[in-house]
Amino acid sequence: MGSKITIIGAGSVGSTIAHILSLKPYVSELVMIDILKDKADGEIMDMAQGTGFRDPISMIAGDYEDAAGSDIVIVTSGVARKPGQTRIELAKTNVAIMKNIAPQVAKHAPNALCIIVANPVDVLTYAFLKYSGMKENQVIGSGTLLDTVRLTYKLSQELGIAQRSIKGYVFGEHGDTSFIPWSMVTVEGIKLDEYTKGARRLGIDANDFDPDEVITYVRKSGGEIIKRKGATFYGVANSVVDVCEALMGAQDLVTVVSSMMHGEYGVDDVCTSCLTVIGPNGVKGKIEATLTDEEVAKFKASAEALKAVIKEMDIE
Structure with missing residues (x-):
């Protein structure tokens, strides 16, 4: 059944x-x-x-x-x-x-x-x-799951390596205050800068890239697609189906989705995205992975931006 x-x-x-x-x-x-x-x-x-x-x-x-x-x-x-x-x-x-x-x-x-x-x-x-x-x-x-896939796609193009080999995430709001915790980005468990050095020694064309350009790409991709074809739906649809499969799976999965925060990174009473355990019983909780002080500050700023919008809505 x-x-x-x-x-x-x-x-x-x-x-x-x-x-x-x-x-x-x-x-x-x-x-x-x-x-x-x-x-x-x-x-x-x-x-x-x-x-x-x-x-x-x-x-x-x-x-x-x-x-x-x-x-x-x-x-x-x-x-x-x-x-x-x-x-x-x-x-x-x-x-x-x-x-x-x-x-x-x-x-x-x-x-x-x-x-x-x-x-x-x-x-x-x-x-x-x-x-x-x-x-x-x-x-x-659905949170920043689509943003995360956009991130790994962009990095795969810059590094010349398969997207599935790259682990990296977009945290915070699905919007203009989202950010990339670069301290967590790896290629098959290898820190990004270590991978880049190793790839070059092997003659692999791993491009230099500007982190600011990457987050701009992540944030603005949706708007660029809408400008060209009027709407975005393939990427988000595949992201949602991935969440469905996690909810119907036999084991829990760690992914980036939006759910209620309860003090993680000093943030509460807002729904936003960080590493989250989901499975057949829905959300089990957040994994508070170690971030740099700068990344924690960005997470808090993103949460505050969301809270400001929620306050305007008078949601009870």
């Missing part, structure tokens, strides 16, 4: 997540919910007709009642940021949307593990927790 997953939001992100999951053998039921019911129905019809090459799967466009019994609920609903719109304005609009969604999820799928994807994701993860009343271990924001 596979898992039942409900996706709220039939836009580009929600539909791409649904399409990837519809091809996974461990998913036996998919429900898509959207205020535009015809859109959700059309997406499901299109995807369902492409599932004839796998074991049978139930796929429906439904309402919140159809989310009952879901193992995972993924929330992608929200409006995209418009030209000239401030982050506060975007947050107010999407927090209002979340205020309607969260109680419905809690009512109809009270035992589900919930992944929040809509932006600003850290603020909306916090809002979902408050408005749903669900347990903290049940609620996970």
